Amino acid sequence: MINYQGIIAKYRQHLPVTGKTPIITLNEGNTPLIPAPSLNKLSGMPGMEVFLKFEGANPTGSFKDRGMTLAISKAKEEGAKAVICASTGNTSASAAAYAARAGLKCFVILPKGAIALGKLAQAMLHGAKIIAVDGNFDQALDIVKEISEKYNVTLVNSINPYRIEGQKTGAFEIVDQLGGRCPDFHFIPVGNAGNITAYWKGYREYKRIGRISRLPRMLGWQAALSAPIVKGKPIKNPKTIATAIKIGNPASWQAAECARDESEGMIGLVTDRQILSAYRHLSQIEGVFCEPASAASVAGFIKLAAEGFFKRQPMFSSVTVCILTGHGLKDPDRAIQESSKFQTCQPKLESVLRLMGIQKKPAKRKQLA
Numbered sequence: 001m002i003n004y005q006g007i008i009a010k011y012r013q014h015l016p017v018t019g020k021t022p023i024i025t026l027n028e029g030n031t032p033l034i035p036a037p038s039l040n041k042l043s044g045m046p047g048m049e050v051f052l053k054f055e056g057a058n059p060t061g062s063f064k065d066r067g068m069t070l071a072i073s074k075a076k077e078e079g080a081k082a083v084i085c086a087s088t089g090n091t092s093a094s095a096a097a098y099a100a101r102a103g104l105k106c107f108v109i110l111p112k113g114a115i116a117l118g119k120l121a122q123a124m125l126h127g128a129k130i131i132a133v134d135g136n137f138d139q140a141l142d143i144v145k146e147i148s149e150k151y152n153v154t155l156v157n158s159i160n161p162y163r164i165e166g167q168k169t170g171a172f173e174i175v176d177q178l179g180g181r182c183p184d185f186h187f188i189p190v191g192n193a194g195n196i197t198a199y200w201k202g203y204r205e206y207k208r209i210g211r212i213s214r215l216p217r218m219l220g221w222q223a224a225l226s227a228p229i230v231k232g233k234p235i236k237n238p239k240t241i242a243t244a245i246k247i248g249n250p251a252s253w254q255a256a257e258c259a260r261d262e263s264e265g266m267i268g269l270v271t272d273r274q275i276l277s278a279y280r281h282l283s284q285i286e287g288v289f290c291e292p293a294s295a296a297s298v299a300g301f302i303k304l305a306a307e308g309f310f311k312r313q314p315m316f317s318s319v320t321v322c323i324l325t326g327h328g329l330k331d332p333d334r335a336i337q338e339s340s341k342f343q344t345c346q347p348k349l350e351s352v353l354r355l356m357g358i359q360k361k362p363a364k365r366k367q368l369a
């Protein structure tokens, strides 16, 4: 018997499962909450403690696994033979993996040319039937909604309530990892808006049963040219290098606004430049490699810190959590584009030393006594 067996086993009493539910799991969840000292400093507040919730450490490399284990388990319980999703990449990778494990057929509808390489590779190898439409994510989502209404195939996008139920365990885990403390500020990227909805539900449920006595402020971040909630209207042709959140008409729009308003939080926007700057900061200063969309949460944090937001808060000390939704390896092309080029040379000592910038003869090593 192993100790940790995924989010359904861990948080069973909070989830809609019964003894009859077949548990399809890859032991998702239990992801690290990593301190980020450089962000403490940037906040401008001496008592600030910032943590990165690294959801890239899930089995398929994103937070989607928390929702997918439940959505696929329930689909299996209900006798489904096939599942379908529209995706900017991560949902499809996760759906394909869990469907493979459950023995279900998986259909994936993707916006053509807009999926990061790692995600596409996953969905392909897991054996999903992939169809790329010459359009954007919002159009793909409309199509899969209609297919799942008319045909016998289960939708596993976050409109499926089991996805939200599974993903709310992220909030439980944060509180448990903080030893029962609720964060003061919760930073999170917003795309289709399921995840901010799920975290808010999780925090509220923990408060209802007395595990925490107050709630965090929810601070969601959209990319500047894909920011329908911030602008208050759908965006027909959303644009951003953070392809995971390139979404113009989020399915959970209203629920995200509830999370924002009930928590006295905000949903703001960050430019691609701010996203990439946070992406490089995290990898080069904190040693944490996330995908660009994930860095939107930290970009939002850095933006608010620079505006003096935290100094205006009435607290002496506070805990901030930034959700890093996906692993950096999902989008290797972007990582390479954002890095300096490497050099090549002959396989000779002198050539390597020259490129290393070492010209001097080596000092004699001391003999060991």
Ligand code: F0G
Pocket: 062, 086, 087, 088, 089, 090, 091, 092, 158, 189, 190, 191, 192, 193, 194, 195, 196, 244, 245, 291, 293, 294, 325, 326
């Ligand atoms: N970060 C990553 C890495 C994502 O893949 C997504 C969504 C989000 C943030 C936004 O989360 O949609 O719940 O607001 N990806 C979906 C997909 C849309 O198809 O993989 P959200």
